[in-house]
Amino acid sequence: MPKRLLENINFVSLFLAIFRISIIALIVIGSFNTLRAGTYTGQQWFNLVVSGLAQGSIYALIALGYTLVYGVLLMINFAHGEVFMAGAFTAFFVADALARSGFLNQNPILAILILLLVAALVSSSIAVLLERIAYRPLRTAPRLVPLITAIGASFFLQYTFRGLYGSGFRAYPQVEMLRGTWQVGGFTVPIVQPVVFIAALIMMLGLYYFVDRTRTGRAMRAVSEDKQAAALMGIDIDKIIVITFAVGGALAGAAGVMNGLYRPQGVSFIMGFFPGIKAFTAAVLGGIGNVPGAMLGGLFLGVFESVGPNLILEGLGVPAANQLKDAIAFTMLVLVLVFRPQGILGERLAEKKA
Amino acid sequence: MQIQSVRTEQVDWRQVLRFGGLAGVVILYTSAVGMVASFSQRSLVAGWLSLGEVLLFGAAFAGGYILAHRLVQLHRPGHVLLAGLVNGAMAGLPLTAVLLVAQLIDMRRIFVNISPALLELVSLGQGLPGLGLFVLTTAVLGLLGAGSRVTPDKWRRPVLTGLIGMVLIGLFSELFNQILRPILGRQTMGLFLLANSLRPLTAVGLFAVIATTTAVWQAKGQNLRDSVRTLPATRQTQLTWSGRALGVLILLSLPMILGLYLSEVLDNVGLFILMGLGLNIAVGLAGLLDLGYVANYAIGAYVMATLTTGGGPGGEGLMSFWAALPISVICAMIIGFVFALPVLRMRGDYLAIATLGFGEITRILVLSDWLAPILGGAQGILFIPKPELFGFVFRGPEQFYYIILAGCAVAIFVSWRLNNSRIGRKWMALREDEDVAASMGINLVKTKVLAFTISAAFGGLAGGIFAAKLGTVFPQSFTLLISINVLSLIIVGGMGSVPGVIMGAFVLVGLPELLREFAEYRLLLYGALLVVMMRSRPEGLWPSETRRRELHSDEDEPPLDEIPGATEFNVEIETGVR
Numbered sequence: 021m022p023k024r025l026l027e028n029i030n031f032v033s034l035f036l037a038i039f040r041i042s043i044i045a046l047i048v049i050g051s052f053n054t055l056r057a058g059t060y061t062g063q064q065w066f067n068l069v070v071s072g073l074a075q076g077s078i079y080a081l082i083a084l085g086y087t088l089v090y091g092v093l094l095m096i097n098f099a100h101g102e103v104f105m106a107g108a109f110t111a112f113f114v115a116d117a118l119a120r121s122g123f124l125n126q127n128p129i130l131a132i133l134i135l136l137l138v139a140a141l142v143s144s145s146i147a148v149l150l151e152r153i154a155y156r157p158l159r160t161a162p163r164l165v166p167l168i169t170a171i172g173a174s175f176f177l178q179y180t181f182r183g184l185y186g187s188g189f190r191a192y193p194q195v196e197m198l199r200g201t202w203q204v205g206g207f208t209v210p211i212v213q214p215v216v217f218i219a220a221l222i223m224m225l226g227l228y229y230f231v232d233r234t235r236t237g238r239a240m241r242a243v244s245e246d247k248q249a250a251a252l253m254g255i256d257i258d259k260i261i262v263i264t265f266a267v268g269g270a271l272a273g274a275a276g277v278m279n280g281l282y283r284p285q286g287v288s289f290i291m292g293f294f295p296g297i298k299a300f301t302a303a304v305l306g307g308i309g310n311v312p313g314a315m316l317g318g319l320f321l322g323v324f325e326s327v328g329p330n331l332i333l334e335g336l337g338v339p340a341a342n343q344l345k346d347a348i349a350f351t352m353l354v355l356v357l358v359f360r361p362q363g364i365l366g367e368r369l370a371e372k373k374a
Numbered sequence: 375m376q377i378q379s380v381r382t383e384q385v386d387w388r389q390v391l392r393f394g395g396l397a398g399v400v401i402l403y404t405s406a407v408g409m410v411a412s413f414s415q416r417s418l419v420a421g422w423l424s425l426g427e428v429l430l431f432g433a434a435f436a437g438g439y440i441l442a443h444r445l446v447q448l449h450r451p452g453h454v455l456l457a458g459l460v461n462g463a464m465a466g467l468p469l470t471a472v473l474l475v476a477q478l479i480d481m482r483r484i485f486v487n488i489s490p491a492l493l494e495l496v497s498l499g500q501g502l503p504g505l506g507l508f509v510l511t512t513a514v515l516g517l518l519g520a521g522s523r524v525t526p527d528k529w530r531r532p533v534l535t536g537l538i539g540m541v542l543i544g545l546f547s548e549l550f551n552q553i554l555r556p557i558l559g560r561q562t563m564g565l566f567l568l569a570n571s572l573r574p575l576t577a578v579g580l581f582a583v584i585a586t587t588t589a590v591w592q593a594k595g596q597n598l599r600d601s602v603r604t605l606p607a608t609r610q611t612q613l614t615w616s617g618r619a620l621g622v623l624i625l626l627s628l629p630m631i632l633g634l635y636l637s638e639v640l641d642n643v644g645l646f647i648l649m650g651l652g653l654n655i656a657v658g659l660a661g662l663l664d665l666g667y668v669a670n671y672a673i674g675a676y677v678m679a680t681l682t683t684g685g686g687p688g689g690e691g692l693m694s695f696w697a698a699l700p701i702s703v704i705c706a707m708i709i710g711f712v713f714a715l716p717v718l719r720m721r722g723d724y725l726a727i728a729t730l731g732f733g734e735i736t737r738i739l740v741l742s743d744w745l746a747p748i749l750g751g752a753q754g755i756l757f758i759p760k761p762e763l764f765g766f767v768f769r770g771p772e773q774f775y776y777i778i779l780a781g782c783a784v785a786i787f788v789s790w791r792l793n794n795s796r797i798g799r800k801w802m803a804l805r806e807d808e809d810v811a812a813s814m815g816i817n818l819v820k821t822k823v824l825a826f827t828i829s830a831a832f833g834g835l836a837g838g839i840f841a842a843k844l845g846t847v848f849p850q851s852f853t854l855l856i857s858i859n860v861l862s863l864i865i866v867g868g869m870g871s872v873p874g875v876i877m878g879a880f881v882l883v884g885l886p887e888l889l890r891e892f893a894e895y896r897l898l899l900y901g902a903l904l905v906v907m908m909r910s911r912p913e914g915l916w917p918s919e920t921r922r923r924e925l926h927s928d929e930d931e932p933p934l935d936e937i938p939g940a941t942e943f944n945v946e947i948e949t950g951v952r
Contacts, residue, residue, distance in 0.1 A: 032819055035715045096723040113484045154905050163722045164663055165908050168865060171665075172904025175858060179898035183407025186486040293854075297734075300727060338744050347738040350731040357728045358716040 040359060046336060053335030060330060066207045068326045074213040074282055076322015077220030081275035082299030083306070083314040084227060085147070085268030091244035091309040092264045093159070098170035099150055101296015102177035103269050105289065107143030108276025109181055111135045112190055112287045115280065119193030128197045132277070139273035146177065147269025148262055156258070182289040190287040192280035216278045223274060224315050227267070231311055240264055244309065294346060298325070301353040307363025316364065325349050385449055390441065390457045394464025394516070397437030401512075402468040404429050405496070407898065408487035413891050414495055417571035418544030425891065426495060428541060434465040434512035438519025451524045455517055462516015466509035469496060473505060531592060536585030543580055544572045549888055552633060625779065629772040638771040639887045641843065644778035645836045646883040649860045650867070650875040651785045652832025657861065658870035658918075659798060660825035661805025663726040665857050666713070666733030670830040672740060672852035673709050674702040674837020679755040679847045680748065695761030699838045706834020707827045714826035718819055721808065733857055741849040754848035761842055774843045781839060785832055789872050792828070793918075801825055802870075855897065859883070862900040866907055868914025877916050 054060075060068075082104050089097045097103075115135055118124040124131045154173045158166045198212040231237040242250040243260045251257050279295065280287060302321045306313025328348045338344065356363070404410050414426025438458035445454045473493050475481070481488045497504025498511075522530055543550070548570040555563050566576045605613070629637045649671060656664045681698040692698075717728050740749050749755070761768045761777070768774050792798045800821045803811040812818050841847050859882070867878025882900065886892040892899070907914065 032715055032718060039716065096727070098723075154909075157909050161908070161912065164657075164661065165912055167663060167723050167726060168861070169905050169908040171858065171861070172901045172908065174901065175897045176901030176905060179895065179901065180403075180407055183409070183487065183895070183898065184485055297727075297730070304724075343742045344738060344744070347735050347742075350735045350738070354716065354728050354731045354735070357720060357724050357731075361720065361724060 036358070043355065047332050050332035050335035053337075054331050055335075057335070059334065063207055065327070067209070068330065069323055070209055070213050070217075072323035072326030073319060074216045074322070075326060076302075076319040077217045077224075078275045078279050078282065078318075079295065079299045079302045079322055080315045080318025081220055081223060081271045081278070082295055083302040083318045084224070084311065085272045086300050086303040087306070087308055087311060087314040088231075088240075088264050088268045090303070092240060092261050093155070095155070095166050096170065096300070096308075097147075097150075097155075097265075097268075098167065098296075099154075099174035099177055100147075100268070100272060101292035101294075101299070102174050102181075103143045103147045103150070103292075104272040104276050104279075104295055104299075105292030106146045106177065106181060106276075107139035107269075107273025108280055108291060109185055109287060109289065110142040111139035111273070111277050112192055112280060113185075114138050115192050115277075116190075124193060125196045128195050132195070132281070135277045135280075136274050139277045140270035141273070143273030143276065144266045144269035147265040147272070150177075151262060151265040156261075178289050178292070185289065187289065189285070192284035192287060194284060195281060198281060212282055216282045219278060220275070223271060227271065228311060230267070236260070236263060294349075297353065298349050301349060301356065304353070304361065305356050305363055310363065313363055320364075321349065321352065324352060385445065385453045385457055387457075387460070390460050391464055393437065393441050394461035395468070397433050397461065397465035397516075398468035400433045400437075401430060401465055402472060404433070405469055405492055406472070406485055406487055407895070409895055411487060411489070411492050411495060412894060416545070416889065416891050417569075418541060418547075419574055419577040420568040420571045422574055422577070423541075423544070425545065430496065431511060431515050434462045434515040435519040437465050438462055438516035438521075439523050440519075441516075442520035442523035446523055454524055455520050458520020459513050459517040462519070463509055463513035465516060466512030470505045470509055473497075474502075477502065528589075528592070532585040532589040535588040536581040539584035540572075540577055540581045544577065546888065547572055549636070552636060553631060556633075629775045634771060637775050639884055641771045641774055641778050642887060643879050643884045644775070644782050645840055646860060646863060646879040647782050647876055648778070648785050648832050648836040648839075649856075650863050650879050651782075651789045651872065652829045652836070653860050654789065654829075654864050654870065654872075654875050655792065655801070655832070656825050656829040658864055658868075658875075659793070659805065660801035660822065662822065662825060663722065663861075664729045664826070664829065665726050665854070665861070666729035666731070666736070667829075667833055667860055668852050668854065668856040669713070669733045669736040670706045670710055670833025671837040671840070671856060672736055672849075674706045674834030675841035675847045675852070676740065676749055676755070676837075677702040677705045677834075678838040678841040679758050682842070683755055683758050695759070695842050696763070699835070702838030703831050703834040706830045706837065710827045710830025710833075711823060713830075714823045718822055730854065730857075733854060737849055737852055737854075740852070750847075752849060754846055756846045758841055758845050758847070760845070768842075771843070774839070777839055778843075781835055785835070786872060786876075788828075793870075793872065797821070797824065858897070858900065862904055864914075866903055866915060868917040871914060871916055871918035874914050874916035874918070878914070881915075 082100065085100045085103065086097060089095065089100070115124065115131075118131050118134070150173055154169050155166060158169055198215060200211050202209045202211055202214070229237075231240060239250070239255045239260050240263070242253065242255055243257055247257055250260075275295075279291075298321060299318065302317035303314045304317070305321060306315070306317030308314075325345055325348055329342050329345050333344055333348075410426045410430050412426070413429055414424040416425040417423070418425060418428065438461055441461050442454050442458055445457055449457075472488060473496060476488050476493070493501075493505075496508050498507060500507060522534060547567055551563055551567055551570055566573060572580070602610070602613070628640065632640065649667065652670070653664060653667045656662045656667075678695070678698050681692050681701060682695060693701075713729070713732050717725050720728055739745055741752055743751055745751070746753075766773075768777060800811070800816050803814065803816055804818065804821055804825075808818060811821075840851075844851075863878035863882040864875050865878075866882060867876070868874025882903075886896045886899075
């Protein structure tokens with residue numbers, strides 16, 4: 021029996037090793053070919069990286085929601101992408117109204133703050149409702165049960181918003197102030213990208229301060245370390261969990277507005293699926309449960325996804341490589357889950373999940 | 375407050391109001407997402423009752439009933455009835471308030487379904503004053519709901535069964551019309567039905583018949599069951615066998631009875647039964663939540679398509695349907711095997727999301743221009759020839775029914791045998807606890823890989839048949855929604871239970887196709903069902919016995935000596951017979 025077991029393990033490890041080597045080889049060969057062919061100029065590469073950073077900071081904000089919830093409940097809130105969608109979709113109507121009244125372009129900063137507030141409120145309340153209705157009754161249930169509930173809740177939310185707001189695709193109004201470009205050291209950058217990136221960075225720093233320095237944040241960390249012990253120290257576990265969902269939801273809502281500013285097109289009830297999955301990838305990449313990890317993971321995924329198709333796939337001779345952008349993100353997801361489920365920064369998973 | 379007996383205690387009115395408010399939110403929700411307006415297209419009793427109205431007023435009635443159910447133990451009937459009335463009025467208020475606000479501000483720009491059409495429907499065509507009528511109606515219905523709970527069982531059961539039966543028959547009157555019209559003729563059907571809904575007289579008649587039958591059954595049913603039970607054993611086996619023979623006969627002749635459209639529906643249900651049984655092996659038996667199941671379906675379909683088409687209509691492909699079908703299955707199994715290897719070490723949620731990733735990668739690759747020369751890209755593959763057997767061409771859904779039926783029969787047989795096999799028990803052990811299973815000497819790698827591979831085979835089979843049946847394959851047919859659909863049906867039916875999967879497929883795939891109004895809200899209902907099922911009945915509607923016992927272990931665990939064989943086992947342990 022031990023011999024047979026050994027054989028099996030060897031076979032699987034062999035398969036995985038070949039898999040890993042061939043992936044690395046493909047990446048190296050692809051990048052080498054592209055760079056040698058010199059298809060893209062430095063300006064183009066720079067643009068890809070900066071737009072990747074902007075997109076990545078949006079992923080990072082959503083990823084924080086996954087990571088915070090995972091921290092306190094050890095569950096993956098599969099419906100978090102829908103929380104993002106709820107905020108983004110609702111704020112669209114506010115943005116639309118503001119744009120029609122002219123307020124959006126007269127007073128853009130205040131208008132965007134209003135949008136952020138509305139989206140954060142909506143997303144936050146959806147996240148709290150989700151916790152109260154779908155997750156709280158199942159906290160002690162077998163492992164698969166909350167996950168299936170989360171999948172159900174995800175579709176329920178999607179189609180609820182489809183019913184409420186209609187099934188068409190909308191587009192955020194353009195903010196005049198964010199339309200131009202900046203010149204940075206010889207490179208041209210569309211203003212919106214650094215703005216989104218910096219705004220996201222400010223929010224992330226705020227969250228880091230909240231988790232690291234405030235009383236509630238400390239309680240949150242205590243709950244994620246050990247629920248029973250935290251309860252014995254007089255922490256109201258339910259309250260902390262609700263706060264966690266609310267904070268995660270608010271960040272997702274804010275991310276929804278920034279997504280609308282960055283990519284106005286495609287606001288609809290299904291807009292949460294891809295960002296949700298990608299943000300989850302980012303969260304795992306950074307080590308789920310780890311706050312700075314989620315931020316780094318998001319930025320890394322954004323850049324990789326933006327540069328990857330042109331850098332790797334074109335070098336391999338794949339036509340229309342940009343169609344495969346989402347495939348790159350999913351491949352990344354699978355690779356991370358297979359080879360480094362504890363993420364780049366996280367070591368906590370090893371003891372908690374495995 | 376004086377407490378004379380338990381039943382005179384004061385009603386907690388805040389609870390009643392909260393409960394009514396909840397019913398009101400449900401009514402507001404179903405209206406705002408457009409279900410009410412959309413369902414009102416389906417008329418149940420011509421001119422009198424539509425499904426939309428059942429939805430609108432049913433919540434008030436059900437709210438009253440459930441509230442009364444809670445209160446009836448502790449309070450006087452009069453108080454309970456009053457509570458029902460208040461509850462019903464509360465249930466009507468939120469929607470009324472929203473509709474009143476909608477008169478002042480036009481909300482249609484945002485909430486597309488808060489429309490004049492909804493007002494028309496809610497106010498029963500009376501305009502704004504009709505809203506008062508609406509609240510009055512919900513109040514009365516709340517009262518009736520509470521009243522029906524207070525009336526004795528002898529009356530309540532027949533009346534409620536009659537009402538529900540009438541609504542159901544009204545709901546499916548189109549179905550009855552399609553089946554019965556060729557037999558009874560258009561004239562006769564016209565006497566009962568009016569444009570696919572019941573005539574009012576028919577409805578009353580149905581209600582009377584069903585209610586009387588229930589009442590009679592309530593009184594006499596026990597006798598009948600007893601008389602069957604007291605029959606001699608040989609007669610009983612004769613009865614069961616003739617029942618089975620009749621069942622097979624009906625199954626074989628269904629397409630002839632049902633006609634084209636219903637055969638198509640039945641085919642779809644069959645394909646989902648196939649996939650459901652496949653996924654059931656991974657999810658239900660082995661506890662491996664696979665969200666990328668659609669990949670197997672897609673691979674089966676694309677292998678079938680590429681092997682049997684030969685450029686243009688009527689072109690000769692590489693091989694026939696019958697030769698390609700096993701290859702579809704084998705390819706799906708190979709992919710299932712390959713996908714299983716990297717995810718072997720993952721558990722629970724990570725496994726689910728990794729498999730979801732596989733499913734999406736498959737779809738994106740199939741859709742891409744990169745693989746378009748082989749797989750057709752967004753255009754898909756056209757002109758897949760129809761299968762032929764001894765000169766008999768399986769042209770339409772009525773003929774394909776037999777292929778699907780055969781496939782389902784094989785799948786059911788395999789699942790049934792697997793359920794009770796050694797490997798089946800290994801899977802269940804794996805589902806319960808991987809570490810314990812491993813320490814019991816179960817080879818985790820082999821067991822998991824086998825679960826994924828066999829599960830994939832069923833998906834490949836379904837995909838191959840699907841491609842030939844449709845005659846074309848498009849990447850759009852293979853979205854994540856298929857995986858979710860299959861997952862929902864096994865969860866609603868009962869994880870790990872073969873009859874549960876079959877029932878789940880009929881309910882979740884068959885019903886929405888019969889009721890077109892449901893189609894738009896299908897995924898909304900699936901999502902809600904998943905949440906509700908997980909909260910209230912995680913073992914499914916038709917659970918397998920083990921599953922039910924383990925999920926309710928804390929509630930009704932039978933004492934040890936009630937489990938069959940347990941005493942013997944204990945004796946064996948104690949005396950060391952083994």
